Amino acid sequence: MPIDEKDFVKLNYTGRVKETGDVFDTTYEEVAEEAGIKNENKDYEPMVLAVGSSQLIPKLHDEIKELEVGDKKTVVIPCEEAFGKRDPSLIQLIPMREFKKQNIKPFVGMPLTLEGNPGVVRTIDGGRVRVDFNHELAGKDIEYELEIVDTITDNDEKIKGLIKVYYGNPTLDVEKTEIEIEDAVAKITLDKLAGFEQRSVQEVTLSKFRVAREIYENIEEIEKVQFIDEYEKPEPEEETETEEAPEVLSDDEE
Numbered sequence: 001m002p003i004d005e006k007d008f009v010k011l012n013y014t015g016r017v018k019e020t021g022d023v024f025d026t027t028y029e030e031v032a033e034e035a036g037i038k039n040e041n042k043d044y045e046p047m048v049l050a051v052g053s054s055q056l057i058p059k060l061h062d063e064i065k066e067l068e069v070g071d072k073k074t075v076v077i078p079c080e081e082a083f084g085k086r087d088p089s090l091i092q093l094i095p096m097r098e099f100k101k102q103n104i105k106p107f108v109g110m111p112l113t114l115e116g117n118p119g120v121v122r123t124i125d126g127g128r129v130r131v132d133f134n135h136e137l138a139g140k141d142i143e144y145e146l147e148i149v150d151t152i153t154d155n156d157e158k159i160k161g162l163i164k165v166y167y168g169n170p171t172l173d174v175e176k177t178e179i180e181i182e183d184a185v186a187k188i189t190l191d192k193l194a195g196f197e198q199r200s201v202q203e204v205t206l207s208k209f210r211v212a213r214e215i216y217e218n219i220e221e222i223e224k225v226q227f228i229d230e231y232e233k234p235e236p237e238e239e240t241e242t243e244e245a246p247e248v249l250s251d252d253e254e
Helices: 029-035 058-064 096-101 155-166 192-196 201-218
Strands: 008-017 023-026 047-050 072-077 091-095 111-114 117-125 128-132 142-152 178-182 185-189 224-227
Touching: 008 155, 023 029, 047 155, 047 201, 058 072, 058 142, 091 096, 096 128, 142 155, 155 178, 155 185, 155 201, 185 201, 201 224
Parallel strands: 185 224
Antiparallel strands: 008 023, 008 047, 008 142, 072 142, 091 128, 111 117, 117 128, 178 185
């Protein structure tokens, strides 16, 4: 059965730069390890994808809708339909003094963020630092190997899959997430480990927003998403009776 818009699928993929064959992303652990890009905080398994959503570039969604469960396909996408051409206006020269003001010592290859835009230091020449704010794959044709593993119809499983993709906490146990759907409202109580994150409130809020948006935009039965923070008073420990140790007589008392 062909895949339609807003269907949920389990997708395996490997993305490569067409010209060099360099792998930049994959769902296969062995491929990531061989390419030297393995992330110890990532679970390598098929990703849950809402077809037509913002999870992948549009061209890939078009290709996926031509496939069925079990199909495999290699897709070549020109840079214009992938991450765009390189834009010279996104390369900026920043005076070294701006870095010194913040006690930062830049180096070539250093990632940084300016006004919310991620960039990379390309060159350092005297008192100027050249920073490239183009996407790292801009100007490159890319190739994807796709495999449709399965489709998902259960809404709880769809939501848990989206949490894995968007929430961004590698220690979170999604299987301990509780989901209740009633009257078009999805109430989500995350695993207790979510209460001990080492991220800012802003980052956590953004992650929740991304999950919520993908849920209500792609699951027709849901119009509202609520994240519930729940803290439970622990049960008091029961006191156990301990037997008194027998009295030992000293030599003087015998």
